[in-house]
Amino acid sequence: MKVDVQSLGTFNQLAHEGAKQATQSMSQMTGIDATVDVTKISLVDRADIGEELGDDTFVGVQFGFEGALGGETVLVFDEISSEKIVEALPGATADPEMAQSSVKEIGNIMMSGFIDGWADYLETAIEHTPPEYIERTGANVLPKAPDASGSDQVFVFRSEVNWLGESVCFYIYMLPEYESLVTLMENHADAGDGAIPVEKLEVFNQMTRKGSEKAAENVEMMTGIQTESEVSQISFCPIEDVPKQIGNDTYVGTVVEFTGTPSGFLLVLFDEASAVTIAEALMPMDPSGDGLTQEHEAAIEELGNIMTSGFVDGWANVLQQSVDHTPPRLVHDMGRAIVDPLAAQLGQHQQHAFIIDSQMKTDEVEFTSEIHALPNEAELREALDKLQVERADQTEANAEEIF
Amino acid sequence: MKVYDGSSQSENARDTDPERAKVGIAEYEVTTNGAVLTTSGLGSCIGVALHDVNTGVSGLVHVMLPTADEMDDDNAAKFADAGTDLLIEEMERAGASRRHIEAKIAGGSDMLDFSGSGSGIGVRNVEKVRETLDSYDIPIVAEDVGGDHGRSLRLESQTGDLVVKSADQSDTRL
Numbered sequence: 001m002k003v004d005v006q007s008l009g010t011f012n013q014l015a016h017e018g019a020k021q022a023t024q025s026m027s028q029m030t031g032i033d034a035t036v037d038v039t040k041i042s043l044v045d046r047a048d049i050g051e052e053l054g055d056d057t058f059v060g061v062q063f064g065f066e067g068a069l070g071g072e073t074v075l076v077f078d079e080i081s082s083e084k085i086v087e088a089l090p091g092a093t094a095d096p097e098m099a100q101s102s103v104k105e106i107g108n109i110m111m112s113g114f115i116d117g118w119a120d121y122l123e124t125a126i127e128h129t130p131p132e133y134i135e136r137t138g139a140n141v142l143p144k145a146p147d148a149s150g151s152d153q154v155f156v157f158r159s160e161v162n163w164l165g166e167s168v169c170f171y172i173y174m175l176p177e178y179e180s181l182v183t184l185m186e187n188h189a190d191a192g193d194g195a196i197p198v199e200k201l202e203v204f205n206q207m208t209r210k211g212s213e214k215a216a217e218n219v220e221m222m223t224g225i226q227t228e229s230e231v232s233q234i235s236f237c238p239i240e241d242v243p244k245q246i247g248n249d250t251y252v253g254t255v256v257e258f259t260g261t262p263s264g265f266l267l268v269l270f271d272e273a274s275a276v277t278i279a280e281a282l283m284p285m286d287p288s289g290d291g292l293t294q295e296h297e298a299a300i301e302e303l304g305n306i307m308t309s310g311f312v313d314g315w316a317n318v319l320q321q322s323v324d325h326t327p328p329r330l331v332h333d334m335g336r337a338i339v340d341p342l343a344a345q346l347g348q349h350q351q352h353a354f355i356i357d358s359q360m361k362t363d364e365v366e367f368t369s370e371i372h373a374l375p376n377e378a379e380l381r382e383a384l385d386k387l388q389v390e391r392a393d394q395t396e397a398n399a400e401e402i403f
Numbered sequence: 404m405k406v407y408d409g410s411s412q413s414e415n416a417r418d419t420d421p422e423r424a425k426v427g428i429a430e431y432e433v434t435t436n437g438a439v440l441t442t443s444g445l446g447s448c449i450g451v452a453l454h455d456v457n458t459g460v461s462g463l464v465h466v467m468l469p470t471a472d473e474m475d476d477d478n479a480a481k482f483a484d485a486g487t488d489l490l491i492e493e494m495e496r497a498g499a500s501r502r503h504i505e506a507k508i509a510g511g512s513d514m515l516d517f518s519g520s521g522s523g524i525g526v527r528n529v530e531k532v533r534e535t536l537d538s539y540d541i542p543i544v545a546e547d548v549g550g551d552h553g554r555s556l557r558l559e560s561q562t563g564d565l566v567v568k569s570a571d572q573s574d575t576r577l
Contacts, residue, residue: 033422033423033424035425035427037427162425239467240428240429240467243428243444244428248444255515257517265517326517329515331514331515332570332571333446333514334553334554334569335444336443336444336446337444337445337446337512337552338514338553339444339446340428340444340446340467340553341446341447341512341524341525344446344447344448344467344524345516345517345518345524347467348468348524351475351476
């Protein structure tokens with residue numbers, strides 16, 4: 001299967017429009033003014049789907065759909081959001097059963113809007129099953145990803161909807177069946193230069209996994225804190241949506257520009273609490289002040305450097321070429337403001353962007369780190385083009401065998 | 404884009420609270436009823452806030468790149484020149500007059516400019532916004548641009564005040 005950048009762009013737009021339609025339906029019923037913040041398409045390891053949901057409890061309204069496109073979709077609210085939405089409905093009630101049926105009803109209306117949006121665009125019929133109400137923890141709220149003909153990686157469409165003036169949001173996930181998505185994408189693709197074989201994107205994910213494993217090893221070596229890398233995914237969205245992929249909280253970390261094919265930017269970011277924890281693990285003595293001091297920042301800079309080298313080495317090993325990068329620049333700012341100048345620099349030459357994400361966690365102490373790579377899109381395609389996927393029939397793609 | 408004229412006011416909102424609207428990157432909003440327009444996480448991007456002192460019609464656009472020239476992109480709000488043009492046009496459609504519009508701008512930071520040429524996107528964004536506003540004879544009455552930090556904005560369109568927030572310092576009211 002090949003996907004081209006244009007059809008990824010079209011499908012992203014489509015998912016975004018669908019989510020907007022769903023949100024409008026909800027706004028009409030509840031008076032809640034909400035907007036669709038981000039829509040992205042990700043190619044992600046089956047086991048990592050929904051990792052971002054953590055261990056919180058969620059309420060979901062789930063559907064199956066079939067027709068020109070088949071699969072599963074779910075509307076996910078955290079508990080607070082679902083309560084607020086129920087409260088906003090006419091005839092609000094404290095009765096839990098009634099509340100549950102209200103959520104189901106609103107889910108039904110929203111998701112019908114979502115699926116109808118797709119069907120309209122594709123000029124075809126998509127049927128959906130009656131909604132199912134579920135309450136589960138973390139990723140369990142999501143349906144099992146449909147079979148992907150032996151592949152461990154699946155496409156996930158995810159929209160984040162934010163409620164204006166409230167700190168609540170909810171998500172729409174769609175997990176299409178691989179085959180029907182492939183067929184649709186091929187039918188809507190312009191089989192021109194931009195086409196990328198999906199297997200190669202999958203390999204790229206593995207490269208990222210390797211890179212982040214190496215980065216995690218380096219963290220462990222320096223701090224003695226056992227660190228695991230989690231979630232490697234490659235996502236695709238319009239360039240102006242790139243900054244929105246990062247939270248709006250304040251982050252501390254480093255940014256480098258890397259050169260070669262592809263060139264681009266690599267960010268290593270810590271939330272402030274994690275930055276303090278991890279920096280103190282590196283410092284020989286107690287810091288001289290409270291909070292995030294200059295000593296902390298210096299430690300983060302060093303750590304960012306080590307993680308960047310690890311990550312880039314992981315890539316270089318797989319690509320069998322060296323990847324050079326600039327010295328790291330320390331950043332300590334609003335997440336989106338950090339990413340915005342990088343997206344703008346890429347945006348001078350491209351309308352959409354691939355974002356490569358991975359995350360690191362540890363059970364020992366409170367510490368999360370995100371690594372994001374923003375490659376030049378045309379150069380990424382070129383790099384993928386050079387990859388030789390010789391054994392397309394193998395189920396377990398192995399980066400070293402493939403390259 | 405939607406024009407906030409009060410017709411979609413939520414039943415649950417208290418009457419005294421002005422409506423709020425969030426402006427994303429490469430998006431704009433116009434309000435005729437004193438809504439609060441916000442945008443967040445400006446790095447090299449710029450928020451152009453316009454306010455008609457006579458009618459109160461206000462608008463905010465969050466632009467990302469200097470110029471739409473030579474770009475095959477139909478989203479005008481993404482660009483400093485085309486986005487500013489578009490905002491003025493839409494405000495006039497909503498009853499504003501360019502003779503009474505005042506501008507406040509913020510953003511255009513030079514953080515993370517790897518070009519090394521000293522004229523990064525932030526600087527060029529600021530130049531393009533100035534140039535475009537100048538071509539309409541719209542004065543910039545206040546600004547908070549450049550530097551190496553991010554900003555978030557809140558345009559209080561009842562007064563035309565633009566509140567600029569950065570990660571490390573308190574609010575500045577322009």
